Amino acid sequence: MIELNGITKVYRTGSQSLEALRGISLGIGKGEFVSVMGPSGSGKSTLMNIVGCLDTPTAGEYVLDGENVAGLTFDELAAVRNRKIGFVFQNFNLLPYATAWENVELPMLFDGKNAKKRRERVTELLNAVGLLDWRDHRPTELSGGQQQRIALARALANDPPILLADEPTGNLDSKSGEEIMAILTELWQGGRTIVMVTHNDHIAACSERIIRLFDGQVVA
Amino acid sequence: MNATLPRFFWSEYRKRHKRAALITFALFWGTLSILLLMAFGQGMSTQFQVAFKGLGETLIMVYGGQTSLPFEGLPKGRPIALYPEDIDYLKDRIPEILRIAPESYNFLPVSANGKEINRTVHGTTAEFGVMRTQVPQLGGRFLNAADAAEGRKVAFIGWKVATDLFGSADAVGKTIVIARVPFTVVGVLQKKIQDSMYNGPDAEQVYLPFHSYQQIDNRRRINQIHIQPREDSQSKLIESRVKTLLGRKYRFDPDDRYATSFWNTIDDAKEGMAIFKGIEIFLSIIGALTLLIGAVGVTNLMYAAAKERTKEIGIKLAIGARRRTIIAQFFLETVFVFTKGTFWGFITAFNIVHLIRLAPINYDSFGIEAYLLRPEFSLRILVIYVVVLGVLCFLSGIFPALRASRANPIESLRYE
Numbered sequence: 001m002i003e004l005n006g007i008t009k010v011y012r013t014g015s016q017s018l019e020a021l022r023g024i025s026l027g028i029g030k031g032e033f034v035s036v037m038g039p040s041g042s043g044k045s046t047l048m049n050i051v052g053c054l055d056t057p058t059a060g061e062y063v064l065d066g067e068n069v070a071g072l073t074f075d076e077l078a079a080v081r082n083r084k085i086g087f088v089f090q091n092f093n094l095l096p097y098a099t100a101w102e103n104v105e106l107p108m109l110f111d112g113k114n115a116k117k118r119r120e121r122v123t124e125l126l127n128a129v130g131l132l133d134w135r136d137h138r139p140t141e142l143s144g145g146q147q148q149r150i151a152l153a154r155a156l157a158n159d160p161p162i163l164l165a166d167e168p169t170g171n172l173d174s175k176s177g178e179e180i181m182a183i184l185t186e187l188w189q190g191g192r193t194i195v196m197v198t199h200n201d202h203i204a205a206c207s208e209r210i211i212r213l214f215d216g217q218v219v220a
Numbered sequence: 221m222n223a224t225l226p227r228f229f230w231s232e233y234r235k236r237h238k239r240a241a242l243i244t245f246a247l248f249w250g251t252l253s254i255l256l257l258m259a260f261g262q263g264m265s266t267q268f269q270v271a272f273k274g275l276g277e278t279l280i281m282v283y284g285g286q287t288s289l290p291f292e293g294l295p296k297g298r299p300i301a302l303y304p305e306d307i308d309y310l311k312d313r314i315p316e317i318l319r320i321a322p323e324s325y326n327f328l329p330v331s332a333n334g335k336e337i338n339r340t341v342h343g344t345t346a347e348f349g350v351m352r353t354q355v356p357q358l359g360g361r362f363l364n365a366a367d368a369a370e371g372r373k374v375a376f377i378g379w380k381v382a383t384d385l386f387g388s389a390d391a392v393g394k395t396i397v398i399a400r401v402p403f404t405v406v407g408v409l410q411k412k413i414q415d416s417m418y419n420g421p422d423a424e425q426v427y428l429p430f431h432s433y434q435q436i437d438n439r440r441r442i443n444q445i446h447i448q449p450r451e452d453s454q455s456k457l458i459e460s461r462v463k464t465l466l467g468r469k470y471r472f473d474p475d476d477r478y479a480t481s482f483w484n485t486i487d488d489a490k491e492g493m494a495i496f497k498g499i500e501i502f503l504s505i506i507g508a509l510t511l512l513i514g515a516v517g518v519t520n521l522m523y524a525a526a527k528e529r530t531k532e533i534g535i536k537l538a539i540g541a542r543r544r545t546i547i548a549q550f551f552l553e554t555v556f557v558f559t560k561g562t563f564w565g566f567i568t569a570f571n572i573v574h575l576i577r578l579a580p581i582n583y584d585s586f587g588i589e590a591y592l593l594r595p596e597f598s599l600r601i602l603v604i605y606v607v608v609l610g611v612l613c614f615l616s617g618i619f620p621a622l623r624a625s626r627a628n629p630i631e632s633l634r635y636e
Binding site: 054055078079081082087089095096106107110111158 | 531536538542543630
């Protein structure tokens, strides 16, 4: 599902250059649940950004679901993010002025799905995360756990094969965190590929495999 | 398109409505300025034409003079006068002439109703009425061919003459005495604005049939000849033919600039129109510059919006928004801000123009108000306005929209 070959990312600021990723090669199979761990500055976020098609590598090859995404344009990458990848962020990143319903609907709007399909899918997803009754509430009127569940529903809107979760429980109390992990586990059991960044060994234990990064390289 | 994106836009817009209010006002003011200035420019232009037509439309006036060049053994300095028979002489020989009329005049005492006033009294023919826009008030008429044929003692008088002699009473049918000869008034001139004249405005003149006039003023020569060409473009040709023909008849050099003189209103009208067009363009540019200030405000607002929404743009990009979606959103907002500001400006300008047009014009002391109180709208003004507005709207929206759409999703997501 995800194949990285010799991925290098170098950040340049003026004369300084920082090598965030040094020739990373790894593969993640379809339906795998993988955790990415490592100390701050080890390149976790950079790796996630590249895997999530938010950023492009300086060198190396990235094949996502059989498609080499290295040479795609900005809008082509946007389409890939829209259809193949669902994002779950540590700080939820919901649109503050949009209702729960609208936040979930948004990726489908960008994909040009018709109103009927959108309505059915949003209803289905809000039901699945148990927040259908909260559909007209804005993010500020929801608890952190509820917001993250809305974010999860949004990530699944276009039914992407891959879910990328960046510290999904980092801003949540333990109970809400457990709820989120339960949903992620369920999704993985349903056949979805999940890549999760975390600092928390307990959380990482939910996954099948742990990739450890140090200084921009895979150490285990 | 669907209802959600416009609603998002509205939510985002509302957050800035106080700042937007000032910009809305700037757009309102700019629209008001450009529309009013263009309406006044066009109104002045129209009034200039109306006032110019007060004298007459496409008119060439021919006067006698004095030779300044020796010709065929004759010395210079000979006076050249025009005579009634020149009318047929010219008309028969110049096919480009549509209408031609003689005119003689003298300052004479005019009395009626126990009052006596001194006015310029003219002798002319029916064609003069058409050429010199002598439109009669209801119930009256100008001089006609039968008046001339039957030698009737009738008169057509200006509205001021009518008021001076008869007050508010109807002058038609009444008798006026000019140089001890009685004339029946057959018509009174309708009020008009007139910016070009000789011997004062037509409102103060008295017109008699040519032959009747000759009975009270025994000079044989006439003061001037009025010619209307078939086409405006023939005016110069007619001038040169008149010079040649009169030169042959009265024996002067056709190139002699002082033997005869011409007042060509066609040239005057062109010159005047060029000046008023210039004023119109100048006013439109000032108006457009005023609107530009509003547009700069919108650009500023949209740049601020692009910065404030960095995080939101990042989220949208992350979940798959294309650049054009972001651009479209910013454009929609720019168009909305523009529409809101300019709509009321448009309505206000429209009403102001129509209110001003209700103001009366004083025909008796024709002055600046005749130009200022008749602003007008036209399709042309609307088209210019819409084009200027469209260009400004596009330019003020495109740069902030492009900047917003070029955001880096990762950096935008980190933005707090």
